[in-house]
Amino acid sequence: MTAALEPLCAQLLDAARKAGAEAADAIALSGETLSVDLHKAALDHAERAEGIDIGLRVLIGRRQACVSSSDTRAETIAALAERAVAMAREAPEDPWIGLAEPGELATGWDLAALEMDDGAEGPGPEWLEDQGRQLEAAAFQVPGVTQVQGAGAGWGRTHVHLAATNGFSGGYSRSSTSLHCTAIAGEGLGMERDYAAESRVFAADMPDAAGIGRLAGERAVANLGATKPPTGAYPVLFDERIAGSLIGHLVAAVNGASVARGSSWLADGIDTRILPEGMDLIEDPLRTRTSGSRPFDAEGLSARPRFMVRDGVLTGWTLDLATGRQLGMPSTASAARGVGSAPSPSTGNLVLTPGTRSRAELLREMGTGLLVTSMIGASINPTTGDYSRGASGFWVENGEIVRPVNECTVAGNLRRMLATLVPANDARQHLSRVIPSLLVEGLTIAGG
Known part of the structure; x- marks a missing residue:
């Protein structure tokens, strides 16, 4: 997916030059997320989101301006660059701004060695809902827990690409899977609340949902009195x-x-x-x-x-x-x-x-x-x-x-x-x- 963002950054830089920028850098982000939350054993909230955002910084002398949009049409990018240049011309001078010199730039990196993205297909909402139910059930098994304020699971993947007129261009992806549970112990004015949550880059590394829910319940009960x-x-x-x-x-x-x-x-x-x-x-x-x-x-x-x-x-x-x-x-x-x-x-x-x-x-x-x-x-x-x-x-x-x-x-x-x-x-x-x-x-x- 970062390959799809690279042309967008190139478009932004080209539009900035045409609009009169002396230098510029561009960033493009895209991602998808899926989250499910339960309350009282019922599905409380489920959301799936996908989107793309672009940002452009232009420099004219010692002046700069930043603009952003979620619209990637060519005409929008051209208008965005023109607006950024107009803003930069009116911005106060900053003697410290400026892009990196070409000799300072990263020229190679090993994304596979960093293991920032597990590469796995995102889970379905059914799996996330099942994880939420396991969290909630485990919390309720702790004696003294009277409510589970919320239990849920989420998954996401983000793609990033950065480019600049000094010649730099690079991108990467990042994945994450998370589980969370908030338990309440006691009644009335004596209620106490606590939580447990875990997140991992690789979904395969996630701990057992029941253990997380049980820990949330134990922490809440420990706070009683x-x-x-x-x-x-x-x-x-x-x-x-x-x-x-x-x-x-x-x-x-x-x-x-x-x-x-x-x-x-x-x-x-x-x-x-x-x-x-x-x-x-x-x-x-x-x-x-x-x-x-x-x-x-x-x-x-x-x-x-x-x-x-x-x-x-x-x-x-x-x-x-x-x-x-x-x-x-x-x-x-x-x-x-x-x-x-x-x-x-x-x-x-x-x-x-x-x-x-x-x-x-x-x-x-x-x-x-x-x-x-x-x-x-x-x-x-x-x-x-x-x-x-x-x-x-x-x-x-x-x-x-x-x-x-x-x-x-x-x-x-x-x-x-x-x-x-x-x-x-x-x-x-x-x-x-x-x-x-x-x-x-x-x-x-x-x-x-």
Whole structure:
């Protein structure tokens, strides 16, 4: 299917040149999705979608403009290019924009080695509905589950092609299959809810639907009787399910766009220790069968693994071409874009160095504190790193879980929090972000 998108990108570039663009890049996306959701053992929602979208960025000197459409007729493409050129002529100047030089471009890649698409024909709605019924039935088999708020399955395949007037042209496809279940335990004001979900690039790698539904039910029942935890300074263990959000704040702070704007609490962090000694954070866009993998970035640069943090020390920023020029550094091949936007820095697959101990062992080490399994809301100061989030989970005493808790706030400063991380060994290897449970010392918990 990417072969069908290549001529569209060529048409867009040709139309841009004819309209007066000095340089341009084009992106075309097509895809198909199928999803089924059940509620109370009945089909609640079923949807099949197919579509195509095109985007064009034109450059005139140091001015640029982006346009997009889902109409691929020749006359629409010509009008789109004319509109983009007219917009670019009125746009403010940006001294940092520009396409990659030909010598910077990716010239070869091995899509088969990345295994981004299983190549299998999409499942029928009957299979997806059957998976949803298995999810729901398994959740109801857990004693204490009173409702299943939703259970469903989905499948999709996306095709991408990118081309530019600097000579780059390349594309790839990506597949995904997913299952999800949300269970409710208890009655009235005492009801508690939790979920379980799984997604894989290859449908053959999907775990059993019944196991996912059962886990959703067990998690909901475990939350019954939740109360507020005590207020004070305690260690906090971020469960593997939500530990990635903590690393996500670090990733956001080292994004070149934030640094260039002066809105990063790590603006002075290069070559300084921000994680404990011995801990690495690696971005690897070349991992096989992983949702965040790619052969090249949105500006045509070869994707490559890199250390974001090495032995606890920040190595640099996440950069596309424009932010790299602004900060006086080369791109890290981290550009991402949609059909209606210019490239900007972004990260995909991440791997954090795991620890040697299990989550249970870290709980015993923690003694008394909070195990966080869910978070809501966020108050993060981007320039100071001050951190405050609503949380729920389980209270731990003498290294053992004693009761569920909710309606509390966890607060601290990200620079100090990250410096004290103790990782467990429970990261799930199939995820795009392989982040284990993380123990953090001395956070302020506001509860009852």
